[in-house]
Amino acid sequence: MRVKVLIPPLKRSLAMWRLGFFFHEMGFGLLSIFLPLYLYSIDSTNGLFYVGLMTAIALFAAIPASFFWGYLCDKTRHYKRYILLAFLGSTVMLCLFTFTANIALLITIYAIMSILHVAHEAPKNVLISELYSHQDWKKNFAFYEGFTEVGSLIGLLLGFFASSYGFGPASTLFLVAGLNFMAFVLSAILVVDPSMIFERGLVTLEKTVDFASRGIFLASKMMDGIGLDESLKRENVTAFCCGLVLFSLATSILFTPMPIFVSNIVSEAGLPASLVFAIFVLNSAGGVGGYFLAGSRSTRSTGKIGLGKIVMFRSLLAFLLIAGLEMPSYNVILATTILVLLGFANAMFLVYALSLSMELIPAGKAGMFNVLIGVGGAFGSFVGSFIAQTFGFLHVFAAAGIIFCLAYVAFKFFA
Secondary structure, eight states: EEEEEOOOOOHHHHHHHHHHHHHHHHHHHHHHHHHHHHHHHOOOTTTTHHHHHHHHHHHHHHHHHHHHHHHHHHHHHHOOHHHHHHHHHHHHHHHHHHHHHOHHHHHHHHHHHHHHGGGGGHHHHHHHHSSSSGGGGGHHHHHHHHHHHHHHHHHHHHHHHHTTTOOOOOHHHHHHHHHHHHHHHHHHHHHHOOOOOHHHHHHHHHHHHHHHHHHHHHHHHTTTTTSSSSSOOOOOHHHHHHHHHHHHHHHHHHTTTTTHHHHHHHHHHHHHHHHHHHHHHEEEEEEHHHHHHHHHHHOHHHHHHHHHHHHHHHHHHHHHHHHOOOOOOTHHHHHHHHHHHHHHHHHHHHHHHHHHHHHOOOOTTTTTHHHHHHHHHHHHHHHHHHHHHOOOOHHHHHHHHHHHHHHHHHHHHHO
16 A cells, blocks of 8 residues: 655755745846846946946945844744745836836835845745754865855756847847746745744853853863863854955955956956856856765854955955956966866855854844945945946956955954
8 A cells, every 4th residue: 555655844844945045146147238228228328327326325225224134034034025025126126127217216116126126135044054054064065055056057048049139129038027936836835834943042051051061171270280272262153253254345345246357357368248248157066066065064264264355365366357458368268277167166165154143143043144244235236336437457357356465464353
């Protein structure tokens, strides 16, 4: 006789809840390259400035929103509703984009969308922290980010084909809106709030007990007249936060004007415009590799040590982009290679930083990570575009490289 096995809803949820986020990242992966190029096509004279202004306003608007959504989801202990709000709100705003080509209105709509969009970030981080045990955090953050990065990569491929087949702005925006609506529907079906919220509290308690235990051990050694070869030191949370802001600042300076830079070098090389999306597909593929490598190296000490190394590697890559400006015959190949490595390094950093942040940031302040990233990103998006518009891309790459070095110093103090 055949026995029918029933899978409990929670187990299905644990396996499938990320699927909605996959479609969401497909849409935003496409949008991340399409939108700067779209603004640039409306006003090529001031396009870089408008790209930076739009991104900066949106990120500044998202900073208090990240605090608010993070506090609200932890206060109510309901996470699904904010994820659904983010996906449905993004869908509506993207549809509104199709009704105007006025840059001021586009910037306003994008800012509102950013406020709604960040509603899913803190709940997503909490879901991973509470659905899985502490020792599996890094692995599951890596899997989530890698899985959704594949979605972003597919979205870039869709952008490549849409550009190749002559899709207009309205058609492309409706495509992005459709992907976000699919994310809303899937999340409504698959996401389930955790029945118990305790894992982050246990981690905080564990860290406190461990610190006290080490203090007692060192004190007993001192009382026995035994020399100490270690010190009792807490992690420097302020240095960690400064490092996050500086890393985000450098990343935003580098990447906000990057689609325009890539578009320019592709055009100068006489290659088709659709190649811009193909290059960012490779950048995204590098990110996928980084996420899955980070998941396989999921020890806590590896994450703390790895932060500084990754930041210095990003600094080196930013300086190497300057070499691409001096070698016009090879700059498309060189820039593509560097973008792949930048994607790889960014993925490794994000997994380590997210996992550590959920240990360091207490419950009730789940949006803090996104706030810190948003502060750096907001300033960097405007500064990067302003530097590119006023002084050129050489100064953009140099500024990003120097700030990455400062972030490295901050993370050395943290560890």
